[in-house]
Amino acid sequence: MDLTTLENHLDASPLLKAHKQYFLNLAQPAVAVRLGPTMGEPLQSRFGGLPVVPAGFDWPEHPNGHYLFVGQINFAELPDGPGRPAELPPSGLLSLFYGFDEDDAIFWRDQDYLKAFYWPDISGMREIQAPHRWVTGSRALHFENGVDLPRHEELRKDWPVEFDEIQDWLHGLEESGDLPRDYLLGRPSWDSLGYDPTPEAEECPGNSHWRSLLTLQSHEEFHWCWQDGARLMAFIEDARLRTRDFSHLQVDCG
Template sequence: MNPKILEKFINTDEELSPHRGYLESIIKPSVDIFFSDDEAKDYESRFGGTPLVSKDFMWPTHEEGEYRFLGQINFSEISNCPEQLPKSGLLLLFYAYDEDGEIFWGDDGYVVGYFYPQITDLTLYEQARSNLKTKKILFSNGIEIPRHEDLRKDWPFDTEALYDLPDLEGYHEDYMLGYPSFCTLAYDPTPSDDWISLLTLTSYDEFEWCWHDGDKLMIFIEKEKLKNADFSSLKTDAG
């Protein structure tokens, strides 16, 4: 979320302001994602639509059918990109879909990623897989504190104050890095200390995204693999 807005929130909240030092010590960088009304160019970041792929690309499949294109992220569009993320290159994300709902968002391989360090030789996939809406996405640098008490065990204040965070102007439901955010879970969905939150997404009717009855999808990656821009093994949860 916007650092200035979060700072104002902490300063004016009677429960949080005495614990500024603690909150500053647990802040993590994030990249907020928001929609643009402009049409996305082939190489630009977007949700939905048609991916930019290599000539030898084969559309991913799973035991119940095909994956759906989630979106693509062009890292060069993120100004002052956090050190955890690549400074350039294109990441494609796909999620497993089946009409009968037999695929579970917690299964290995629910989301798969393809990373291209260079985009100059990529072309739009020739066979469109859906008529779903596409939206260009933009990025802004932000910071995150945990939005749920279940994400830490050392709170020095009443975590009831965290429930006011979604009411802040500049609060984004969709973002990269930071802490995972959820609606209905009662535990930290991060697989282990070796993993990091890569992407948190809410449900959208226009993309036919309905994660856990309209909640949020959280995608995680191992810290070491992210350092090497290796997106070949991702884990997910929803709630």
């Protein structure tokens, strides 16, 4: 959803139109992640399949289980133009892995539950197979630059109307895809939490040094079941994002 689409939605509701500027001010840059119909090529952005990595890369090891491949984002595939978030790298490959064990001993809030590797130079990369041989099907990804809105009461203290009056509207934007369930940046969104999952949100209200990097819904075809079929939210510190350091992410699910 771009700003023009958001304006059209606001103008269509007398209640929301009365607070139009408030909602426009809330809009933050985000990138919708859409599943394509094909498996994708090795260097393409993909969920599932086999990762491509530079020579000498070793599959990450988890002391209590295995790391499974989430997918990879080739930042050069994000659309150019004024809507492209400046915070994201112009190119390079981000590869993501999550911890898994059959006994549920690994918890999503554990340190390094989600491991990320970023390579600015993608020349000479190759696909590798996981040592545990676990692999899912692959789907190519497509991206749409746009804006995101806070979707939950807990993310604001200054809603201009009762949140119950706009909750159905926000849900409708999700159902239509205008607010996607898979996206980069924006604000976190969830199914079952009752708090803002952003690190430091309680200690530093409105002034956390962390921001949402990636939100993913559960997808059966990739065997993702984030907290009983809900969503995974990955956060990164502002300073690390500016320096393209993706080595320390924090996660919540719900």
